[in-house]
Amino acid sequence: MGTSSLGLKIRGLGKHFGETAVLRGLDLDVVPGEFLCLLGPSGCGKSTLLRILAGFEAPSEGTVETEDGASLTGLAPSRRDIAMVFQNFALYPHMTVHDNIAAPLVMRRLSWAQRQPALGALLPGGRAIRGEISAAVERVATQLRISHLLGRKPGQLSGGQKQRVAIGRALIREPRLFLMDEPLSSLDAALRAEMRGEIVELQRRLGITTLYVTHDQTEAMTMADRIVLMMDGRALQIGTPAEIFHDPRHVSVATFLGSPSINIVPGAISDAGIVCLGHTLPIATILPAGRAVQIGIRPEDVDVAAADGGSAARLPWLARIERLEPIGHETLIHMRLDAAARIVARLSGPRLAGFAVPADGRVRVGFEATAIKLFDEQGARLHPAAAGLDAALPPRRAEAAR
Amino acid sequence: MGTSSLGLKIRGLGKHFGETAVLRGLDLDVVPGEFLCLLGPSGCGKSTLLRILAGFEAPSEGTVETEDGASLTGLAPSRRDIAMVFQNFALYPHMTVHDNIAAPLVMRRLSWAQRQPALGALLPGGRAIRGEISAAVERVATQLRISHLLGRKPGQLSGGQKQRVAIGRALIREPRLFLMDEPLSSLDAALRAEMRGEIVELQRRLGITTLYVTHDQTEAMTMADRIVLMMDGRALQIGTPAEIFHDPRHVSVATFLGSPSINIVPGAISDAGIVCLGHTLPIATILPAGRAVQIGIRPEDVDVAAADGGSAARLPWLARIERLEPIGHETLIHMRLDAAARIVARLSGPRLAGFAVPADGRVRVGFEATAIKLFDEQGARLHPAAAGLDAALPPRRAEAAR
Amino acid sequence: MSRAPALARSETPRAAGRTAAHGLLLASPAIFFLSLLMIAPILVVFGLSFTDYSLGAVQVSFIGLRNYLQIASDDRALAAVGHTLGYVAITVPLAVLLGLFLALTIQGRRRLRHGYEVLFFLPATSTFVAMALVWQFLLHGRIGPINDWLVWIGLGRIDFLTDPATALPTLAVIGAWQMVGQTTILFLAGLSSVPPDIYDAASLDGMDAGWDRFLRITFPMLGPTTLFVVVTTTITAFQAFDAVAALTQGGPAGSTETLLYKIYLEAYQYTDMGYAASLSILFLAFIAALSLFQIFIAEKKVHYS
Amino acid sequence: MTAPFALRNALRSAGANAVLIAMAAVMLLPFAWMLLIVMRSPSEIFSDPFGLPEGFGIVADNFRNAFVTVPMARFLVNGAVVASVLLALQLAVSVPAAYALAKFEFSGRKLLFAAVVAALCVPIQVPMLPIYIALAYAGALDSYFALIFPFIFSPFAIFMLRQQFKAFPDEIIQAARLDGFSEIEILLKLIVPSARPVIAAFAVFSITAHWNDLYWPLIVVSSQDMATPPLGMLYFRDSGLGTDYGALMAGAIVTVTPVMVIFLVAQRQFIKGLTMTGLK
């Protein structure tokens, strides 16, 4: 499409509402044409960031510039050339689908006089422009497969249909930036999965820079080129989905992604390796002995065997099963390691088939040293180099199929 | 606790609202003390069933009896000795947590005069009974870890806290039957997972028969002793979670459970086996040749390999990858088999590690014959015996840990 | 309420029957008073309108449609209908448009909003007879300050309440003065139910503020509120009595004699109850027709979300 | 770039406030005038209404006259009795009916609701005609009963409350039934407290309407002891002959003030209540 996609340079962005600071010095570069997901827990400031970008709120501090250095701050929303899809769609309930989609063009292409109700039709040029607008609406509607709905009002549409109208309204004027605030959250699971694919495909085709807010990790993981993981008004980590999942830079990031969450058990550096719940993992680090660490291990990396079956070397800890959660093809095993520590394992496929629950519920657990992620007491990731630990990086995924 | 748990015999239960039949001859036996999940799509009549059991609605036909043959129909809600936890908690908004929990006892133990605001306190006996009630509230609150909230009002509580108050109010009078209508649906994912465990644990401890409505399959699978899968006002299948998942009696049941859904591809019986998309699965059946069938295969049972890598015998079909969805520890691969048929595979662990996406997106797919589930054209399951097919039953799960 | 019957009834087979009985029981006082104070009297009025009943008369006779025929030839009655319509035609648009304007202007104010709501509602709470004294003084044709000001800014004097040409419009403006507070608050309530997201979306689409936003978003979204406000102010305006009774008693030259005031005169001053009854029926028919008409017209155009 | 954006907003807001304050000044002019006149002696009023008041002695005199020349206190008591008793009775009739209309299925419910909506449009003066005749024959004119009874049925109250009650969650009512609440207890302990702002809104409407009503008291009241404040004002003023304007304004202030005070006290709830019933 015609317009060039926008890149953004966001520097030190802050926003307070009275006492409460919602954004606290957020820095972010948005690459033109990318699909960027803002992921984070409720209340972390995702919507606030979008609203500042759209111009609904003024930042308390910091700057927002386009990649060529023009400032956006102080520009009225209508002059930013940004389109937004709202969580609840924010369709104009009293207008037909056609008029909803046409609205941005009517406001832009027709003069003030031309767009007045009765008079407007009489003015020269108005009719021709209206014709062009209708043609554009038709085109967008066809693209979104909603041509048959153009005469209806939003009240007569299903959730998925409303969603498409909202996207249509955003699309029609070929904005330089798309903002989407949890556009799928009010849809049911099946529709959500379907729309996920459609939005991504559309974005790839149009190449318009998109900021997509969600707190659903599946959405972020499957849709994004890059994910911004936000917490407490800051960008905690920015990276591709795989980087965020496999190479979290903070314990909060690791904990936020994956369900059930990554297991975190306390440990400490010793000369022999890392001491963890009475057992020493034979891992050499360059960290000083005695330093406390947090050991993260994802449920799917936890090995389990009946207490009398497994090898004590490979599965050094004894645990008691507290609860089994069979969820179809996989089963979650909730276990207690000692009074303070619990651990969850996820078994599926052959691992599940090979595991029989002992009558007394007593099992042995363990994990590969390569599977663990190490964090310091403050939660910062201890990187392989720094920790002297060569954690396995995940196999690279091909992006070819996209 | 003191009261004995209730069992129920529900026979031919029907309910119409005007023209629309919501329940259509539902039969169900509820075993005393069990945790029974009602699972089914929206609008299938789950809430209506609970509402009839609670006495808010009268059935249009059919009977509800206790296991000793006493009829419940026509008994006022307050005299059924049933407690209910509502989807949105239904707490009394202007009463404190203490008063919310105390309400059922206040209404039962105090006479009409004793429970009047000012006067009541002066009447004999009232004070002593109120003391007992407060003690009971304290006990329940301790059990639910909400003692510190007793003075607050519902508006000042978080979702999870409200949830516990609602349970407390249901618990306090030691009902014979618990009804819960999607009690977790308004909580966020993490809290939902946590409360899931708590509710199950509590129910096991108290042994009160519980009917639990949900449309979330994870909840049903992880919590229930038995699941009733409802569709269109009927109980489609009743069984343990494992039975429902691994041994669905109808294609709807199979499709409803598992995410993403089971793949269904069309097939037909031939003399050589089952013909499926141009390839014959060498499976002998006793069905007449030419009969059309539906073949179900779960995504985790679909094998995938690069088109030039896999063996054509084990992976007979060629497919093109349409989309990859990496979700942390596993990746969904959406593929197109031919113009009409798509198939999804779920890869994780070693299977994922061993798979590299080919540059041209062309792959081979296949699956073990033992992994398929066969349904007739109307959707009824063709059982191994009937089909002459010895489908692998899942390994038995131990219930020991419960 | 005693609990005994409820318990007895709980043995009946149908749970729904029990709550239905409760519902009827709860509604019964209202049904009783509705019948006694609304339905029966209206039927009696209807009956009276066919008689020559005069309060205290020993004899009453049935005179068929004579009262209704009399209306047709009663110039004062016809004039009263005209005055009533005239009053409504000024008061309603004024109260509605001014209320809408004030609501739109107040809406954006954060800190002062509440103060304005209260200030503009004060006239609605005031006792009209008391305020009539003030108005009479303020609007005095010769010594009233308003006329002094009119002269001061170079306009001529207006005999607001004593010139037949201006008396009715003056009453109508005073009527609107009392109603504006209510319409303002109702419009504010309507405005607050418009989701803010819609305005955000509109500002991105180019409707940042002003006329476009009002015409395309606000006004259509206020449809149901506007309908409600117009219908209720119309009904209220039709029933204007206090202003006439307190300020002009129908004068000058009968120019402010409204239908309701005329009914009052016929019934309680001339004690011609039969004729008053027929005028009442006419009045009722008017209001009913007008309300139905407005609702009917508007239902077609009004958007309900 | 920030400056023009913010500046425009500030200017716009200042403009709006200027317009609103000007409008408010016009709307409140009669009240200002009332206060101005009450500070005048009879001879000052017509010659020099804007001059400085002679002193507060005049104000006190005017108020004293208001209470001495007519039994103002008696009028106020009558107004208070009528408005408060009536409000209580209206609520006693309307609350259960609104609850039934909102939450119960019973035969005739639709008809009843239609009747309530229709009654909203019926000018009260129409049914008043036979009610007056009936009261006259019953010898019940000129009494509190005559002032109160005809208004006990309030379609407006039923309508407003029903809108509010409909929004009350069914689940809470069902939970209460399971917990053993009787229907009356559900109504009084759960539903009424939740509708407090709407009840406040209705109270303001009802008190305003009946405290200020002139039509009906004018017809049924014949003894001074029964007069309500507006009727009292009417006795007070009669023709220009007896007009002591300062005292008259004092009377007007005394008449107008109670309802305003009630409104000011209840205004937050009132506005919230109006917004809650939401007119949707």
Add this chain to the structure above:
Amino acid sequence: EPITLDVQYAWPSHKRFHDPLAEAFMKAHPDIRIHYLAPAASYTDGQQRVLRGAVTGNLPDVWYSGYSYLNELVRTLEPRGEIVPVSDFLAKESPEWVKENYSGQTLQLGQVQGRQWALPFTASTPIVYYNKDLLDSVGASTDALRSWDGIIATAKKITDGGKADGMSYAANEWGDDWLWQALILNAGGRMMNADNTKVTFGDDSGKTAVTLLRRFVSETAMPFLDEDQAIQQFASGKLGIFIGSTAEVRVMGQTIGGKFHFGTAPYPQPANAEGGLPTGGSAAVILTKDAAKRRAAWEFLKFVTGPEGQKIVVLGSGYMPTNLRTAEPDYLGSFYKDNPDWTTSLKQWPIAKPWFGYPGGSGPRIWDEQKVELSKIMRGQVTPEAGLATLVDLTSRLALSGN
């Protein structure tokens, strides 16, 4: 135990003298208590209340009826036996006493069809109030006020002066037809013939009346004010001449409070000897059926129409006394000498005639219609002649259909 009398009067502001009257009476008669009902807003309103009260059994014991309604009141209440003729009581008093207190002309005001049904209580005639300062400022003398032409000429000068309006004769906005009847009667006409079968003001008297009304407006630019507004304007010094009831002298003095000098002059004298003026005010009737109360009521009537009572009434208003002895020095004699403005009305007693009331209870309705037509004449929307014809027509229709 004391007897309580329920007494009703019209014009709430007259509380001013009714309260002291009752107080003085009860002091003199400790066995009788006076309880006032809510004052009627006007004679018309009071008449309706009494008639409604007759239907519902709620009559006051004593009522001060407006003169123009006396006829209708007696006609309605007599058949029901709910009114007692005061002649019964007068007959028991000594003739000397009667003669000493009441003149024949006064008593006549309380008679209906030759019988004494009521005792005249207050009496008023229209008089001319003028603002001396304004008259002086345009060099007009009070002598000019003796004739309508003089009044019109003076008023025109004042109006032209630009500081004030010339005059107000608010016949068309008056609460009843008193000022309108005054013009007719003063021109020697009457409203209907003696047996009430014909409307008779369509003659020269009527023509004179409507012509004058139109001239007030066309020649002096008379403002259209109602009674309240006219008094307000006069009291504020912005009106030269106001024609109204003598009952207002007291209040006028108070309201003006010495800001300017005002005076009163008689209603312009009739050219024709038969000319008169309608007597405003009220007469007391006894409506109770109880014999003891009747006796008590008679005592009350004697007191309020006696010299003591009348002194209170006159000083509280400006009404003409209805008791002959009031003029004695003990009572008001010296007062009148010191306050010449108050004597104007006294001088009009000789021409005071009964205030005519229409038969059949149609008075209020007739006036409501007449005043609309009068407005049209005054505003020049119809010619005085055509307007008069319409007035006669509509009056005939309403006055004669009732019977």
